Amino acid sequence: MMFFDPLIINPVILHASHQRKRMWCRPIYSARRTESEYATLYPKLLHDPEKFQNYARMSQPSFHELHDLIKDYIQPGFTNFRDSISTEERLLMTLRYLASGTSFQHIGYNYRVSHNHTGFIVSETCRAIWERLTPLCLPIPDRDTWERIADEYYRLWNFPNCVGSIDGTHQEIQCPKHAGESAFGQDFENNRLDLPPPKPLPNTDQELPFVFLADEAYPLRENLITPYARRSLSNPSRIFNARLSRARKSVECAFGLAKKKIEVLHRPIRCSVERATVIIQASYVLHNFVRQRDGLPLQANTENAVNNNITSLGPIAHSGRHSIRDGFRNYFHD
Known part of the structure; x- marks a missing residue:
């Protein structure tokens, strides 16, 4: 017959009962679908072209054209547990980060996304912007x-x-x-x-x-x-x-x-230098894209x-x- 000493088992049970339950998603993030800027502000901006341009630094037609160009390159990964962040929302987050110059954490609070995931989204979207717009806006001339x-x-x-x-x-x-070496001048x-x-x-x-x-x-x-x-x-x-x-x-x-x-x-x-590089590249090619379509602001x-x-x-x-x-x-x- 097996025998268990309650003096040994009980402390283990007590310790387990006092462990904090870990949250899969913080309440601030779980409210993303109803409280984020994408859910509350974006629909209103769509009815105010001037404010939309001030917010995203481009017109609505340019925004939708850019989204069509990169949406296949920034699709969210499949998951059974969380609401995925749409490609349109990812682009808007990135444009707001570039336009405002604020931190990933600040953008994350506004869009109800963790700052780590915000950094990943911005980096991925900037890379897609650079790769898709470079042939259109920075082609090598003949x-x-x-x-x-x-x-x-x-x-x-x-x-x-x-x-x-x-x-x-x-x-x-x-x-x-990490510091990177400049490859500038290789074209010459x-x-x-x-x-x-x-x-x-x-x-x-x-x-x-x-x-x-x-x-x-x-x-x-x-x-x-x-x-x-x-x-x-x-x-x-x-x-x-x-x-x-x-x-x-x-x-x-x-x-x-x-x-x-x-x-x-x-x-x-x-x-990091690697992430900053793609942010800077996307910023300048995006500037060309907007100028070609929207012209210069007054x-x-x-x-x-x-x-x-x-x-x-x-x-x-x-x-x-x-x-x-x-x-x-x-x-x-x-």
Whole structure:
């Protein structure tokens, strides 16, 4: 016969009876379907286009077009126990995070989702935005397109054979886990841009290559033109620097307009470098998407300045890079 000593068993029973029951879902999250911003505010925003645009930083038609583009890439996983978060709600959460610049925790409270899951949703949605919009809004131009860009750039900024300006802005990331290496400049080194062959400057027979413009933080390259050093400048070099600086206003305006619309770019991003990278990528391609469809807001200010904390590309040897810059200098002086 088996015998159990009650003095031994009873403490075990008592201990088990006093264990706290663990909740599968906190009450604040279980009320998501009725109390979240998606349930209470979103239906009202649909009847107020102006407020919707202020909330999501895009028009309703643009929102629905974007949702159609990415919905298959942000489908919630199947579960038997919880209400899944719809693709539309995931997109709205992400847009509000980008527009407000607040924390995952704050967005999570507003949408009744844990801050960890909010971070996952934002990251996944930003990755889908980047992957789906890049071919549409940031395609690599072919040679004919490069030439059209150069013609338009000359019309706007009076700098011939220029296909764009290059700059960078510092984005603070709070408590990064790992630091990544910059791969910027590989397109130049590997000749992946497929620029057109050199072309004569207007009203001359002097052929010069198509170029990008940058400031002194970047190295001088065959297709990347930077200012002359400020010390002991000749008058032609001073004129060239002024023309280059004026033509580079386009990229400064671009950063300023993006930061004006997307508040997350103004503040430290509190997440890993990997997650912050996809958030930043999505922010800028989303800015292009909205501009192409909704235009610029009436209050847009094109005089916003940007920081110039730029990662240097590192110099490369090229005997002709100085003569190319001199060719542009002589063109402007003559």
